[in-house]
Amino acid sequence: MDIHAIIQEMGLRARDAAQQLARLPARRKNAILMAMADEIEQSAAAIKAANAVDVENGRQAGLSDAMLDRLVLTDERISSMARGLRSVAALKDPVGTRISRWIRPNGLEIVKQRVPIGVIGIVYESRPNVTADTSALCLKTANAVILRGGKEALASNLAIAAALKAGGMRKGMPEFAIQMIDFTEREAVRELVQMEGKVDLIIPRGGEALIRAVTEQARVPVIKHYKGVCHVYVDESADLEMALSVTENAKCQRPGVCNAIEALLVHEAVAPVFLPELAQKLEQRGVKIKGCANTLKILPKIEAATEADWPNEWLDLVLSIKTVASVEEAVDHINTYGSHHSDAIIAENEQAQKRFVQDVDSSTVYINASTRFTDGGEFGMGAEIGISTDKLHARGPMGLEELTTYKYIVAGKGQIRE
Amino acid sequence: MDIHAIIQEMGLRARDAAQQLARLPARRKNAILMAMADEIEQSAAAIKAANAVDVENGRQAGLSDAMLDRLVLTDERISSMARGLRSVAALKDPVGTRISRWIRPNGLEIVKQRVPIGVIGIVYESRPNVTADTSALCLKTANAVILRGGKEALASNLAIAAALKAGGMRKGMPEFAIQMIDFTEREAVRELVQMEGKVDLIIPRGGEALIRAVTEQARVPVIKHYKGVCHVYVDESADLEMALSVTENAKCQRPGVCNAIEALLVHEAVAPVFLPELAQKLEQRGVKIKGCANTLKILPKIEAATEADWPNEWLDLVLSIKTVASVEEAVDHINTYGSHHSDAIIAENEQAQKRFVQDVDSSTVYINASTRFTDGGEFGMGAEIGISTDKLHARGPMGLEELTTYKYIVAGKGQIRE
Numbered sequence A, B: 001m002d003i004h005a006i007i008q009e010m011g012l013r014a015r016d017a018a019q020q021l022a023r024l025p026a027r028r029k030n031a032i033l034m035a036m037a038d039e040i041e042q043s044a045a046a047i048k049a050a051n052a053v054d055v056e057n058g059r060q061a062g063l064s065d066a067m068l069d070r071l072v073l074t075d076e077r078i079s080s081m082a083r084g085l086r087s088v089a090a091l092k093d094p095v096g097t098r099i100s101r102w103i104r105p106n107g108l109e110i111v112k113q114r115v116p117i118g119v120i121g122i123v124y125e126s127r128p129n130v131t132a133d134t135s136a137l138c139l140k141t142a143n144a145v146i147l148r149g150g151k152e153a154l155a156s157n158l159a160i161a162a163a164l165k166a167g168g169m170r171k172g173m174p175e176f177a178i179q180m181i182d183f184t185e186r187e188a189v190r191e192l193v194q195m196e197g198k199v200d201l202i203i204p205r206g207g208e209a210l211i212r213a214v215t216e217q218a219r220v221p222v223i224k225h226y227k228g229v230c231h232v233y234v235d236e237s238a239d240l241e242m243a244l245s246v247t248e249n250a251k252c253q254r255p256g257v258c259n260a261i262e263a264l265l266v267h268e269a270v271a272p273v274f275l276p277e278l279a280q281k282l283e284q285r286g287v288k289i290k291g292c293a294n295t296l297k298i299l300p301k302i303e304a305a306t307e308a309d310w311p312n313e314w315l316d317l318v319l320s321i322k323t324v325a326s327v328e329e330a331v332d333h334i335n336t337y338g339s340h341h342s343d344a345i346i347a348e349n350e351q352a353q354k355r356f357v358q359d360v361d362s363s364t365v366y367i368n369a370s371t372r373f374t375d376g377g378e379f380g381m382g383a384e385i386g387i388s389t390d391k392l393h394a395r396g397p398m399g400l401e402e403l404t405t406y407k408y409i410v411a412g413k414g415q416i417r418e
Helices: A003-022 A026-042 A044-060 A065-071 A075-090 A129-140 A151-170 A187-193 A208-217 A240-252 A271-284 A293-298 A327-337 A350-359 B003-022 B026-042 B044-060 B065-071 B075-090 B129-140 B151-170 B187-193 B208-217 B240-252 B271-284 B293-298 B327-337 B350-359
Strands: A098-103 A109-116 A119-124 A144-148 A178-180 A201-205 A230-234 A261-267 A288-291 A318-324 A342-346 A364-369 A386-388 A396-398 A404-415 B098-103 B109-116 B119-124 B144-148 B178-180 B201-205 B230-234 B261-267 B288-291 B318-324 B342-346 B364-369 B386-388 B396-398 B404-415
Touching: A003 A109, A003 A119, A003 A144, A003 A178, A003 A187, A003 B350, A026 A044, A026 A075, A026 A129, A026 A151, A044 A065, A044 A075, A044 A151, A065 A151, A075 A129, A119 A129, A119 A187, A119 A208, A129 A144, A129 A151, A129 A178, A129 A201, A144 A187, A151 A178, A187 A208, A201 A208, A230 A240, A230 A327, A240 A261, A240 A271, A240 A342, A240 A364, A240 B404, A261 A271, A261 A327, A271 A293, A271 A318, A288 A293, A293 A318, A318 A327, A327 A342, A327 A350, A342 A350, A350 A364, A350 B003, A404 B240, B003 B109, B003 B119, B003 B144, B003 B178, B003 B187, B026 B044, B026 B075, B026 B129, B026 B151, B044 B065, B044 B075, B044 B151, B065 B151, B075 B129, B119 B129, B119 B187, B119 B208, B129 B144, B129 B151, B129 B178, B129 B201, B144 B187, B151 B178, B187 B208, B201 B208, B230 B240, B230 B327, B240 B261, B240 B271, B240 B342, B240 B364, B261 B271, B261 B327, B271 B293, B271 B318, B288 B293, B293 B318, B318 B327, B327 B342, B327 B350, B342 B350, B350 B364
Parallel strands: A119 A144, A119 A201, A144 A178, A230 A261, A230 A342, A261 A318, A288 A318, A342 A364, A364 B404, A404 B364, B119 B144, B119 B201, B144 B178, B230 B261, B230 B342, B261 B318, B288 B318, B342 B364
Antiparallel strands: A098 A109, A109 A404, A386 A396, B098 B109, B109 B404, B386 B396
16 A cells, blocks of 8 residues: 555645635535535444444453543434534634735735635544544535544544535535545554645644644644643632632533643632632542642642642642742743643732733633633634644634635736836 | 753743743833844944954855845945834734634623734844844744844844844843844754744745755744745736736846746737737846747747746746636646745636636735735735745734734633533
8 A cells, every 4th residue: 555645645636625615605515514414314323333343343452441432423422413513504604704905005905815724634533523523614614624533433434424425525515525544554644744735734633642743743734732731820819719619610520621720829828728628629529639848738638749740631630739929920830830721810909810811821811710611612613623722823712713714815907016 | 062952041031031021011112122223223333343254254155146245234234124123113013902802691701812922933044134124023022032044144143133132121121032043053943943832933034945944843833935936827808918017027026036926827818919029028128938838839939848947936037938728727837836925817807817816825816916016015014024825824924913823811700611
């Protein structure tokens, strides 16, 4: 198998498809999405049969229960994919909208117009629903997509992609608007992420190891987030009731996701009052606490935190706690150990709020609210292809607009430069 | 010399400086820029002395006259740098402006606010004025900058950077807001462009070889343009007088720059009338023409173009000419051989115009105007740090706004996620 040739050919086909996609009006793209949803539902039996093969292979390969759970497709999960496709059809199409327009003194009209990015490569891991979700967002924004899913979900992903293509093509989708790499050799990823000129953007979705591997090999721009090491800082001016409730929510409501907090910073002036109450509350929720030396003095029964704990993404019911002497110390800690994702201050003092939102170098900074709101849906974007902790192009939740770029269209009457 | 340690230390210092810069109000940054301009003027003698060393070394190393010309600093060029600094001071500061704001049903206020990118690395070649120009744009947008100029301009660049720092620091600029790598080992570039977490963006400015080297080594995002292979397409519906004037301007007004055209496409229906007139005009301007087989039939005295000529950036008074049977063929040619920079259609037919601007995948597409207008100044941006042929973050001329990113600031009253 000549992997280089296969991936290059996919790139060429995607480029052609992208040009055709860019010409489709919104109503045509929406009809395609609706037909995809219908086809996913009608193909439920075939998708489940393919999925059963993946699950059985996974079981034999010794996948953990958590991984098997992510892999398995139930009727409800298949319906949920179809609902997702229909909800993307209902969103406003950003393609073709005018970002700005101005006239130069020489009469040239300059229009900055939103256009598709072109060809997007998605590299992801075990959840097969990513196949449908990301295809829908790319189709809506008229981007051709090349999908590379995890090897443990290959049969499921191919069945889903086949349904998407069959449904979409019935309504005029270009054949190569959605392509899936149908073999598992790793070399395919390297080819894909180095295909400058044919692929415009790579979005990796998965664990830190996957994302690092993609970033290190890529020549094509990558938008990513490595991890979510989020913080709540409780200022000395905080409403402590609010601080309790927000901390509990940010840690416990769904500890395995990127916008849950991993560490809590508490101003030393309020720590002696706040921490015992918090510890009691968190203990009831089954949270294990690891604390700095100062925290240990207040909560003698907890474990000591080590330097390695501060940048750690627990993704579990574990919380690191540190006391700080000032908002500046909290900011420094967050910028040093955090992941530039989401961080919150609980404070009534406006100077402290201002300093925090100014200096914390994160995609989303919160005043008196839980970090759990960093999410395309919670932001009102309607859909999300990921959350970026990068600073270029897209930062924070990425919706449809972030899957577009712009071009300048300059119209004249024969103007030349003197 | 431990290059790794030196560059890492520069990165840490830049990160600190960036945080301090982000807090400066616009009037403070403008005072810094004005003081830099004064200091550049007052240091003219020292800058010229340093420059004389570079020029003498360059002469002995056998630099071409063109390269020596780019290197040499006259009183006028030094004044021009100072004027550039003052004109950047006069521009509107984009930092802190609100891009959008909305309230969610749960009462959360979400503000999308423009903020500095952080730390920007500039890797460039021989023109020493780039030191002042890029420092000014980075300072205005509160980004710390690490400069890596060409080895042939090292003494000049260091003298300019010293003046910028001395002037700026008198008005409160953080010491490490502007840093220049003061040695010429190539390893420094690799360290710089791989310093994830300390450098946020790399902008290479120079020839294609420099830009490829930077892109291939980089882990940090890069915004670039490799080359400017721009086109004019003369449609069958074109006003041929206009086509003559625009083609002559786009080719001849300044052939050595990226937005000059390298190739002309002419609809076969008008080629027999248009090409002889054009050839006569271009001959008077000293332009050498290379043509496709069809063009040769109309202009028998010219040289035949080869396949290798179509993607070539002549940067000189040379023009490749090809006849095409349709606007679609013109678009395909441009997307295949062009560099996604600037391309123009000369046409009266609106369908042809529409097809062209829709399908040509370039940063800037023109209807009835010269490609020479792709420029920050001509677009009214007031300043330009480069022209991007990438699609992510910035496309086309990059002004001050393109040197910023955004963060979300979310303010609540203790909202938690259910």
